[in-house]
Structure formats: C-alpha cells, structure tokens
Amino acid sequence: MNPVGRRRPDWWRRVALIVAALALAFVVLAPLTSIDAAQQAGLPLLTDKLWFRIATTVAMFVALASGWNIIGGLTGYASFGNVAFFGLGAYTVGVLVTNRGWPFALALLVAPVIAALFALIIGLPLLRLRGHYFAVATLGVGVAVGEVVNNTSQLGASTGLFLPIVRSDLAFFYLMLGAAVVAVLTTWLILRTRFGYGLLAIRENEEAAAVIGVNTTFYKVAAFCIAAALTGLAGGIFAQWSSFINQENVFAISDNVQMILMAVVGGAGTVFGPVAGAIALELIIQTLAGGGSGAVYSQIGLGVLLAACVIFIPRGVIDFFGGRSRLSWRYLRQTLRETSA
Amino acid sequence: MSQFTQQVVLGLLLGGVYVAVALGFSLVWGILNIVNLAHGALVIVGAYITWDLFTRVHVDPFLSLPVDALALFVIGYALQRGVINRVIRAPLLFTFLLTFGINLVIVSLLLLIFTGDFRSVTPAYSGSGLHLGSVIIPYIRLGGLAVALVLAGVLWAILNRTRTGAAILAVGADRDAAQLVGVDLRHIYALTFAIGAAFAGVAGGIISTFQSIAPTAGDPYTLQAFAVVILGGLGRVSATIAGGLAFGLIEVLGQSAPWLGSGYANAIAFVVLVIVLVVRPRGLLGRLA
Numbered sequence: 161m162n163p164v165g166r167r168r169p170d171w172w173r174r175v176a177l178i179v180a181a182l183a184l185a186f187v188v189l190a191p192l193t194s195i196d197a198a199q200q201a202g203l204p205l206l207t208d209k210l211w212f213r214i215a216t217t218v219a220m221f222v223a224l225a226s227g228w229n230i231i232g233g234l235t236g237y238a239s240f241g242n243v244a245f246f247g248l249g250a251y252t253v254g255v256l257v258t259n260r261g262w263p264f265a266l267a268l269l270v271a272p273v274i275a276a277l278f279a280l281i282i283g284l285p286l287l288r289l290r291g292h293y294f295a296v297a298t299l300g301v302g303v304a305v306g307e308v309v310n311n312t313s314q315l316g317a318s319t320g321l322f323l324p325i326v327r328s329d330l331a332f333f334y335l336m337l338g339a340a341v342v343a344v345l346t347t348w349l350i351l352r353t354r355f356g357y358g359l360l361a362i363r364e365n366e367e368a369a370a371v372i373g374v375n376t377t378f379y380k381v382a383a384f385c386i387a388a389a390l391t392g393l394a395g396g397i398f399a400q401w402s403s404f405i406n407q408e409n410v411f412a413i414s415d416n417v418q419m420i421l422m423a424v425v426g427g428a429g430t431v432f433g434p435v436a437g438a439i440a441l442e443l444i445i446q447t448l449a450g451g452g453s454g455a456v457y458s459q460i461g462l463g464v465l466l467a468a469c470v471i472f473i474p475r476g477v478i479d480f481f482g483g484r485s486r487l488s489w490r491y492l493r494q495t496l497r498e499t500s501a
Numbered sequence: 502m503s504q505f506t507q508q509v510v511l512g513l514l515l516g517g518v519y520v521a522v523a524l525g526f527s528l529v530w531g532i533l534n535i536v537n538l539a540h541g542a543l544v545i546v547g548a549y550i551t552w553d554l555f556t557r558v559h560v561d562p563f564l565s566l567p568v569d570a571l572a573l574f575v576i577g578y579a580l581q582r583g584v585i586n587r588v589i590r591a592p593l594l595f596t597f598l599l600t601f602g603i604n605l606v607i608v609s610l611l612l613l614i615f616t617g618d619f620r621s622v623t624p625a626y627s628g629s630g631l632h633l634g635s636v637i638i639p640y641i642r643l644g645g646l647a648v649a650l651v652l653a654g655v656l657w658a659i660l661n662r663t664r665t666g667a668a669i670l671a672v673g674a675d676r677d678a679a680q681l682v683g684v685d686l687r688h689i690y691a692l693t694f695a696i697g698a699a700f701a702g703v704a705g706g707i708i709s710t711f712q713s714i715a716p717t718a719g720d721p722y723t724l725q726a727f728a729v730v731i732l733g734g735l736g737r738v739s740a741t742i743a744g745g746l747a748f749g750l751i752e753v754l755g756q757s758a759p760w761l762g763s764g765y766a767n768a769i770a771f772v773v774l775v776i777v778l779v780v781r782p783r784g785l786l787g788r789l790a
Binding site: 232238240285286288289291292293295296297299300301303304307308310311413414417420421424456457459460462463464465466467470471474496498499500501 | 530536584586587588589590591592593594595597598599601602603604605606608609610612613686687690720721724727728731764765766767768770771772774775778779
C-alpha cells in the first residue's frame with residue numbers, strides 16, 4: 161500500500177466536510193437576501209423560482225429520508241408505508257385548514273401527532289412481522305390509506321383538497337429546512353442515547369437484544385412513531401406549500417421508495433447518509449425531469465439509477481467519505497462478487 | 502339468495518385469475534426468496550401482447566396465451582440472469598428495491614410504446630355466458646379459471662415430475678447443498694424466474710379479456726398476489742389455489758357489502774393481509790417450517 165493511497169480518505173473527508181459546511185452556510189443564509197436583492201446582486205441561482213422549488217424539495221426529502229432511516233436504517237425494519245404518514249400529515253393540515261378554518265401554524269403542530277398516533281396503532285401488530293412480511297404489509301398500509309382517503313367524500317375524495325394559496329417561497333423553504341434539521345438532529349440525538357443503542361441491537365439481532373433486556377416492542381414502536389412524526393411534519397408543510405393534495409401526490413409509493421433509496425445510497429444507519437443521498441438523488445432526479453419530455457424519462461432514469469445503486473454500491477456513498485473504503489473498480493468488483501449468484 | 506350464489510360464482514371466477522397471477526409470484530418467492538415487485542408489470546406486458554395480437558392480426562386472446570408465455574419466459578430469463586442474479590445474496594431490502602426499479606422501467610417503457618390510453622380485448626363471445634337457472638357464468642371468466650387450473654397443474658408437474666423441477670426445489674430448500682450436488686445455480690435461478698414470468702404473462706393475457714389495461718394496471722396485482730400467497734401459505738401449488746379462490750371470494754363479497762364499494766379493492770386486500778399475518782403468520786394452509 162502506498163502512503164498516498166492511505167492518506168487519501170483523510171484528505172477527502174476534510175474536503176467533503178469543508179464543502180458541506182460551505183454549502184450549508186450558503187443554503188441557510190443566501191435566501192435571506194431575498195429574491196429581489198439576489199436579483200440585483202446578480203446571483204443567478206436565487207433569481208430562479210425553479211431553484212427555490214428544487215431546494216425546498218431537497219430539504220423535504222432530507223427530512224423524509226432521515227425519518228425513514230430511524231425505522232429502516234437504525235432499527236432494521238424496511239418500511240414501505242412511510243408515505244402513509246406523509247399523506248396523513250398532509251391531509252391533517254388540509255382538513256384542519258380548509259374545513260375547520262384553523263390557522264396553518266396550529267394545524268401543522270397537529271400533523272405529526274396524528275401521524276405518530278397512526279404509527280402506534282399499526283405498529284403494534286405490524287412490527288411483529290419481519291423481512292418481506294413487514295415490507296409488504298407496510299406497502300399495503302400506504303396503498304390502503306390512500307384508497308380510503310380517495311373514497312371519503314369529507315376528504316375531497318378523488319378530487320383532492322384545495323388549500324388557500326400562500327405565496328412565499330422563502331417561508332416554505334425555511335419551514336422545510338427546519339423540518340430537515342429537526343429530522344437530522346433527532347437521528348443524531350437518538351444515536352447518542354441508550355434508546356439508540358437499543359435500536360441498533362434490535363437491527364443486529366432482535367432475540368439477543370431482548371435477552372440483554374431491551375424492551376423490543378416498546379423500542380420498535382417508539383422508533384416507528386418518531387419516524388412517523390417527522391414524516392407527517394414534512395407532509396403537513398407540503399400540503400400548504402403545494403396548496404393542492406390528493407391521493408396521487410401525497411400517497412405515491414414511488415415517493416416512499418425514493419426515501420428508502422436516498423437513505424440507502426447515502427448510507428443507511430448513519431446520521432448524514434440520508435442527507436447526502438437525498439441531496440444527490442433529488443438533484444439527479446430533477447435534472448432528469450428537466451431534460452425535456454418529462455416524467456416518463458425521469459421514471460426510467462430513476463429505475464435504472466435504483467438498479468445501479470443497489471447492484472454496485474449497496475453500502476452507500478458514506479462508506480467512501482467515512483474513509484472505510486475507496487471507490488474503485490476493485491470495490492465494485494468485490495461488491496458484485498459478494499452479492500451475486 | 503340467487504344474487505348471493507351469483508356473487509359466490511363470480512368470486513370463485515375472479516379467484517381463478519388471482520390463482521394465475523399468484524402462481525409465478527409464489528414460485529419466485531418460495532425458491533429465490535425474492536418478493537418480485539415487478540410481477541404486476543410482467544402481467545401487464547403479457548396483457549399488452551395479447552391485445553396487440555388481437556387488434557393487429559385478430560388472434561383469439563386464448564390462442565395468444567402461449568405467445569405471452571414464451572415472450573415473458575425469455576424476458577424473465579434475461580432479467581434474472583443479467584440483473585437480479587447480481588444481488589441475490591444481498592439483504593432482502595436490495596432485491597425489493599431492485600425489483601421496484603425494474604417495475605418502474607417496464608411501466609415507463611409500456612407508457613412510451615402504448616401510451617397511457619386504456620385498451621381492451623373484445624372477442625365476439627365476450628358478452629355472453631352460460632345460464633344456469635338464474636346464475637350467469639361469463640364464458641371468458643370460465644375460460645380464465647380453466648386456464649388458471651391448467652397452469653397450476655403444469656407447475657405441479659414441472660416441480661414434481663421433471664429433473665429440472667427437482668433441481669428447482671433443491672435450490673429452494675438449500676442453495677449451497679444444491680450447488681454441491683452439481684446444480685448450476687445461475688441457470689436454475691434464471692429458469693425459476695423465467696417460469697414465474699411466463700405464468701405472469703399468461704395471467705396477463707387472461708386479464709386483458711375482462712379488464713381494460715393500461716401500463717399502471719399491474720401494480721394492484723402485485724399486492725393481491727402477495728395477499729394470496731399470505732392467505733394460502735408459501736410453498737405449495739395447492740395452497741396457492743386455495744388462497745387465490747378464497748381471496749377472490751373475499752374481494753367480491755366484500756365489495757358487494759352496501760357500505761363498501763368497488764373503490765376499496767386494495768384496502769380489502771390489505772385488511773385480509775394484516776389479519777392473516779397477525780393471526781397466522783405462516784398462512785392459513787402453510788406448513789409450520
């Protein structure tokens with residue numbers, strides 16, 4: 161091994177950290193200058209409303225991927241039903257604002273509570289299942305809740321709900337950013353507590369965890385509820401931001417798969433993996449969608465990306481930046497050899 | 502009363518379709534330990550082939566079923582050999598994500614080729630049926646059930662009466678041991694998936710005769726195939742038949758309840774799924790492995 165090869169990960173990590181810190185500072189502070197000010201200063205990035213939209217979407221997926229990471233990455237229960245929490249959060253805000261005339265801020269506080277309550281109810285039976293059974297049962301939750309909403313006239317049925325339009329790119333960007341920060345901080349905090357170690361123990365070996373005194377049912381359900389609350393919060397913000405919600409835009413299973421993919425590509429079970437994955441993938445997806453004839457090609461792109469990530473980098477990119485491995489042909493070949501027939 | 506009998510008959514006929522859809526799904530799951538989220542997409546590919554042959558060259562939909570099977574067999578073999586074999590030893594989540602990606606690609610390609618318009622196959626006999634007293638049995642549904650039972654018989658014969666079938670079962674029981682006695686794992690994996698896909702294609706051909714098809718019409722069938730396998734239990738052809746017929750009954754009777762409606766097909770599937778999973782995690786007829 162040559163010394164350059166060994167020093168490289170350190171060097172990479174430092175660069176990545178600096179770039180990340182700069183990017184974060186830019187993302188947080190730049191919008192404060194407001195669109196008008198940015199226009200005068202000639203900052204191209206912020207004059208464009210599209211970029212605001214993309215930045216807000218990225219922040220939303222950071223929150224969603226981090227939320228999924230708590231149940232899927234830390235606890236090892238691959239939930240395909242998180243989109244139900246997103247939809248429930250969105251519909252909670254939607255119903256309270258349109259039908260009850262609540263102020264948005266108050267309704268937004270209720271959204272995570274409803275999502276967490278729902279997680280508690282379905283978590284108790286479903287978290288007894290494992291592997292495929294848990295995955296598909298939760299997939300069913302997402303589909304079924306969406307279908308029930310789609311058939312309930314009080315919830316707008318298939319027409320959906322229209323919320324009063326609030327035009328403020330800035331406010332929604334900061335709200336989503338706030339949700340993302342809360343999600344990441346929650347993950348960080350969990351990993352530093354007894355609770356977090358309990359979750360990791362469950363992921364590694366549930367029986368062993370139970371034997372050493374982890375109350376597995378309580379831990380799993382609690383993790384599920386926390387994930388649901390974070391997802392529901394993002395859903396609530398989304399409802400007011402998009403000002404129109406229906407089954408298709410808040411209960412899309414592909415959104416759920418996107419959050420899983422982001423967490424997995426970034427590095428499931430880590431604090432910053434889902435963040436890196438969400439930023440990278442959402443930018444790729446937006447680029448594909450922006451490339452002309454729209455949705456169909458972006459879906460094909462997403463599918464191919466999904467396959468490529470799963471086949472070649474199953475341990476996530478954080479594996480490279482954490483200095484544990486280097487991205488090389490040898491790494492890809494070895495990954496292939498370990499998992500293929 | 503006669504209305505109830507009619508509902509039961511329709512439920513069993515619908516159940517036949519679910520048997521056809523679930524056979525391949527169950528085979529792939531049981532042998533390869535893959536829950537194939539692209540199964541519904543493969544079903545719809547079969548449906549489009551039947552539709553294409555029917556509208557262009559006026560081939561009777563039931564005669565085009567072998568073409569569906571052959572085409573999907575080739576597609577399935579290539580998919581497993583070229584793509585899914587690469588992650589077959591990875592954790593469950595990865596095969597799940599991979600098959601979802603394949604599903605996305607297939608559905609998008611179908612959208613590009615056939616657009617999102619609803620298509621239907623309408624042979625001359627599609628409206629008529631057998632009158633037994635006050636109960637009417639539509640011919641196409643009856644044909645569908647018959648094809649499903651033939652498929653089940655074929656699968657049973659392949660698995661239990663051929664050398665290849667023995668190899669497939671051996672791989673399902675213990676991959677490493679099967680390899681030790683000289684089974685070519687990659688080939689058997691691909692072959693198993695190809696058979697599953699071929700069955701999906703035939704199921705799609707049947708579905709095209711009584712339902713309008715669109716590229717996304719396959720997604721519910723994946724969930725329903727899963728529910729059927731859970732209901733019956735994994736690992737036996739007879740269990741899939743029982744599960745499929747039972748599920749068809751539950752769905753038709755559930756939807757005929759006055760306070761529900763046809764919009765709740767997936768919700769019913771899900772509720773059945775959860776109840777069975779929680780009460781009997783191995784399925785109603787499954788072996789206690």
